[in-house]
Amino acid sequence: MGKKEKTFQIIEKKIDSLLERMTIDEMIGQMxxxxxxxxxxxxxxxxKLIGSVIHTQGPLPGLTATEWQAKVTDLQKQALSTRLGIPLLFxxxxxxxxxxxxxxxxxxHNIGLGASANPGLVQQAAKITALETQATGFNWVFSPCVAIPYNEKWGRVYEAFSESTDITVELTRASVRGHQGDLRQSENVLATAKHFIGDGSTDFGVEGGNSSLSLDEVKIRLLPPYQAAVDEGVGAIMASFNKLDDISMHAHKALITDLLKxxxxxxxxxxxDWKGYSRFGENDIINAGIDMVMAVDGDLEGFQNGLKEAVSSGVVPLTRIKDAVRRILRQKFRLGLFDNPFPDNKLIIKIGLKKHREVARQAVRESLVLLKNEDNILPLKRDAKIVLVGxxxxxxxxxxxxxxxxxxxTNENYRGATTILEGFRKISSVEVAFDKEGSGNDDADIAVIVVGETPYAEFFGDIGGEINAYQLTLTEIHQNYIDTYIKLGKKIIVVLVCGRPLVVTPQIKQSDAFVVAWLPGSEGHGIAEVLYGEHDFKGKLPHSWPKSVDDYNGKYGPNFWDDSIKPLFPLGFGLRYWES
Incomplete structure (x- = not known):
């Protein structure tokens, strides 16, 4: 018997012992x-015998990591004071x-990591994320998103690595490996592959909409990253908001129980996912195979009482409850929580370390994609007279x-981050002007114009949805920045900050150089390092790039199903300085 199999059997015996002693209230509490x-x-x-706690938007556990850990410790002590002393997942x-x-x-964000197509770098980023997450008291992350987006109207495109199944599979493996490592070490966390399945392939890119893909198409195109995550031992998988053939994924027993499990x-x-019990069929989702429920926003009493009544009446078999609890306890044992339930305060000083930020800056550099470089205007000379615009x-x-x-x-600066302008000023040997309003600076020779999408997350970022604040093209204000500097006769370098490919065909034609920076995160310095030639471009498009808004009249945008729709740039396109 191998060590892995022996460890598995030891854990299963411990779970058997616990399950034999658990009441129905204790089992539902774990769920x-x-x-x-x-x-x-x-x-x-x-x-209420709670099994897991989530931190999300709302009041913080404190201002410092020490306060965050103290909050987690207090809640963990409550869990350990119960009859069976089962620790919490956070x-x-x-x-x-x-x-x-x-x-x-x-x-x-993942779309940028997809542009890097560097699994070693993705694994490093996940490992650092795990460490800094544990340093704030949490042992479970809802990452990576392994969706494969089919339509840029979807407001979560940036959470996914690529439209390519092959790229997504490779980077999924790396991310799970980086997050989890040896789960019993205090620097690692439980990872979650999400959202199972079809979240990125809904018709017309609607968040939580229906996907009319056939089951064969789902298995061929969307399932491989989940198989990769399972092969890597991923601890959790999150169900999706979407429907498949008009069946809610949360209640899709054929896919959750029969296929996945x-x-x-x-x-x-x-x-x-959020409020899954009340939103997607209550006890139907338990019978379909959901093991743990986000009983949030008023769902707690209804979930616990409703499920207990369903078990009592035979609507939900006790065997289904025991299977769910077994799976939850299995991960708690794998994490070593029964032996080491509290956060490690020695990790606090490692949050935001210089060496962590160096890896993040490398990720920024390798994510940048150069779409145009006319007359080799890039790389910039250190003594170039530059104005950064926007x-x-x-x-x-x-x-x-x-x-x-x-x-x-957030639309504001946050602690510990470096902006793009700060990066330019660190490298340039002359003063870099800043024209925030895009009103025009005639003293500079080159305008580096930074344009893009303001921040958004799920639902709110959908294009054409109920909250229609976003569009597939640049805003009029950002287009005006470019027009202003063209009228001044300046050389134009456009840097696009975006969570998805946008239709920017006119702006690419107007510019001398065009760079896609995606959503680079806290290390804006990395952009300057590449534009000044300290490093070459390495990024390649993780999505084919659209040429026209009209290409999105179909269900799945310009990249699938219709061979007559040709992208402006294909998947994998990206210039380098010596190829430009």
Missing amino acids: TQVRHFDDISGDDIKT GVDAVHGQNTFEGATIFP GELKFDGIVVS EFGDNSGLQSGGWTVNWQG
Whole structure:
């Protein structure tokens, strides 16, 4: 018997022992995930026998990492004071660094990592994210997103690595490996592959919409990253908001139980997404295979009481409950929480370390994609007379996108980050002017104009949805920046900060050089390092690039199904200085 199999059998025996002693209330408690604020108060962790806590948008556990750890420790002590003393799992949406904690290292969003196509770098980023997440008290991250986006109207394109199944598979493996490592080490966390399945392939890119893909298409195009995650031992998989053939994924037993748990042999936790119980069928989602429920925003009492009644009446078999609890306990044992349930305070000083930021800056450099470089205007000379144009040029919040400090991101600078302008001024041997309003600076020879999308996250970032604040083209204000400097006769370098490919065909024609920077995160300096030639461009498009808004009249945008629609640039395109 191998060491891995022996360890598995030891854990299973411990789970058997616990399950034999558990009441139905204790089992349902283990299946419950709540926020540390609003959903609970006082000694609710103890009295309601809660199994997991989530931190998300809302009141912070404190201002410092020490205070965050103290909050986690207090809640953990409540859990350990229960009859069976089962420790809590603490989950957080750390999707590009520990992005809920101001001062942590924030990496480029996954779309940028997809442009790097560097699995070693993705693994390093995940490892650092895990360490800084544990340093703030959390042992479970809801990452990586392994969706494969089919339509840029979807507001979560940036959370995914690529439209390429092959690239997504390779980087999924690296991310899970980096996050989890040896789970019993205090610097590692439980990872979550999400959102199962079809979140990025809904018709017309609607968040939580229906996907009309056939099951064969799902298996061929969308399933391989999940198989890769399972092969790497991923601890959890999150169900998706979308429907498949008009069946809610949360209640899709054929895909969750039969396919994921059966054919793929996934032995971890299937966790619901936000308010999964009340939104997607209550006890139907449990019978479909959901193991842990985000019982948030008023769902706690209804979930626990409703499920207990369903078990009592036979609507939900007790065997289904025991299977769910077994999966939850299995991951708690794998994490070593029964032996070491509390955060490691020695990790606090490692948050935002210089060496962590150096890896993040490397990720920025390798994510940048050069689409145009006419007359080799790039790389810039250190003594070039430059004006950096636009509010995005000196704002770390705008350059980082959603899921940064706040759920929907921030439009302000945040602690520990370096802006693009700061990076330019570190490298240039002469003063770099800054024209925030794009009003025009006639003294410079070259205008580096930073344009793009203001931060957004799920639902709010959908194009054409109920909250229609975003578009597939540049805003009129950003277009005016470019027009102003063209009228002044300046050389134009456009840097696009975006969470998805945008239709910028006219702006590419207007510019002398065009750079896609995606959402670089906290290390804006990395952009300057490449534009000044300290490093060459390495990034390649993780998505084919659209040429026209009309290309999005179909369900899946310009990149799928219709061979007559040709992209402006193909998947994998990206210039380098000596190829330009």
